[in-house]
Amino acid sequence: MIPHAPILAVFLPLLAAFVLPLVSLLERRYKIPLAKEWVSAIFVIAEVMVVFSVFPDAKSSVVAYQLGGWAPPLGIVLAIDALSALAALIIVTVGALVFIYSFIYMRRESGVEHYYALLFLLLGGCVGVVFTGDIFNFYVFFEIMSIASYALVAFRRHLWGIEAAIKYLIVGSLGTSFILLGIVFLYGRFGTLTMANIMELMGQVAARDLVIPLTCFLVGIGIKVAMVPFHFWLPDAYQGAPSPVSAFFSGATATVGVYAIARIVYVLFGAASVGSLLVVLGLITMVVGALMALVQRDLKRLLAYSGISQMGYVLVGLGLGTALGIQGALFHIFNNAVYKTLLFMLVGAVIWRVGTSRMDELGGLWKNMPITAFMFLLGSLAIAGIPPLNGFASKWMIYLAGIEYGGWGYVVTAIALIVSALTLAYFLKALSSVFLGQRPSHLANVKEPPAAMLLPAMVLAVLCVVFGVLPQLGVDLVEPAQRAISDLNGYIVGVMGG
């Protein structure tokens, strides 16, 4: 581990967000070409290295980093267990690829330095949420992440972006208010903010005093992961945002939401008994997401609804609560980050070349952009769970978990299978209306996007195949995180000390 890596992982993106506007000033004054791109690249690479260096340490034990040397519960502590490390790994990988993609994609925009600064702020917020060990900083980083997201959705300041950002802001701020309310209730009850300390004291409190705080957290986080009654903002936001931002949301922000559910519900509250609630919500989420995706006309909106549907799988896996179910859920969120980011990047490539994502106006682009089309096919098959691609492996684990559960677990697996078929159906529709069929005459001269834009997508496409052919790699990746979720005592001892 690089010395002070935990705080560096949070601090570097925030520093980058501060530095980039200054760099852009220098760039303009001294006419240095691509200065802000290079500076962003350096910061992103440093961030990736820092997070990857934490990963091996956190895999076996909890890395507790005390800020200023003050021991918890008085001091602020960053606590990184295997679950945080896995989430951070996904976030920075997706983040780095999105940055590379943005260098080309955002080239035509003005004020790109603000875009990069906001993206760094978002990245820092995400990493902060997963690394923090106390519950108020959880809220603070959650808000940093949310505010950066609102601003990024509105970045282009066109009609759709503004409308989407307003809806996202009102609903999202309501959600974070709920989280703050939950934190206030917890502080009033326990008088401490360190998660491990709260977990120690959790046994002394009657279950009925935990209902309202837990609900507040569930609502707040549910808005972030777009569980079904709270999902309305998501299609708007994904459609209104620039494509790299949608890619980042679907890969990294969704991961943070799932991390928050696992951390708050399972670890902080130790409330494995609300699992069946998550299963029910997950089933509703996956069915509604899939059925809504079937009737969309806009490609990005279709992908957004399919993202809601995939979150349903993750919630079901988490809610089943068995070792297999949780592993399946964590593997699925990893896979979801891979192919969802891939698909949004490819849709972004189409939009970059053609200028629209409305499926009625597209068609027959396979001849023009064969590489993009092939990767889109790969991503669609992966998300629909066709073997030998990665989506199959994780969905398989969730199906098995449902069957292993017995009783109504069979129903869960049956519904999940049907939704999987629906997923294939709407991705066939997307594929056929964008890349197959008749090509409108005005699209005859569309070309493949530049290689630097396809490169990050290619990395993800390769990951899709690798984790599909060798699923054991993925299981080995998520297994420590699953053990961390069930080992509450290890977390308490790791943070508070023997």
Next chain:
Amino acid sequence: MADSVVFGPGFWGPIIATASMLLIAGAGYLLILASRRISPRRPTSEKLTTYACGEDVSPSQTRPDAEFFFSPIRRVFRPFYRYIGAKHTGELSLYVWWVLIGALVLVVLTAHGLGVL
């Protein structure tokens, strides 16, 4: 309960799943071939042209309606699209309403989950 899934050979493992999917795809293709024997394809240039209202339309000018791509599925799930799909109107106050209703439902469900109710 298994601690971890093993992706090895076994009854109904991934290998068998893949093989049976390929098998079924093959069987489907055979069915199509068989149907060709009963009613062979006889394409004529007249049948292959696209036309509307008595006029030929060049294929590059046609636009399919993406919303009705899967109209059979829409018919099967008609109640869903009538009652829930129609709720996705894009109205902000409706979003907030749903958040509040969801919160109330969650209170009850959480209380039940924690064994209070």
Next chain:
Amino acid sequence: MSINYAVAMMLVGLGLYCLVVKRNLIKLVIGLSVITDGIHLLLISIGYRSGGIPPIVTSAYMDNLEGFAARAVDPVPQALVLTSIVISVCVLALALSLAIYAYRHYGTLDVRKLRRLRE
């Protein structure tokens, strides 16, 4: 003390009511900030102690730290509220700037008219 809690909860409830019923974007933003203020009031009331003293150790208390601890108010909620106020100001500023842009694009602040992202 309990009146503080009641008022805080009332503020949150009023804010929620405003969010649900009102149609004007500015009023929605006001509703949001009323909710946040209610939560802040709740948080600050949790740390309040009637007849308490500021949580700063002065020389007068150096020899009587236990007495100090028994009388001082809890400083943590105050720090939290300060942080939270900063955050809510950020959200407020962003929301109002978005409202300006919405007015430019749509010519109205009625959120019922802001629904071009339907499909």
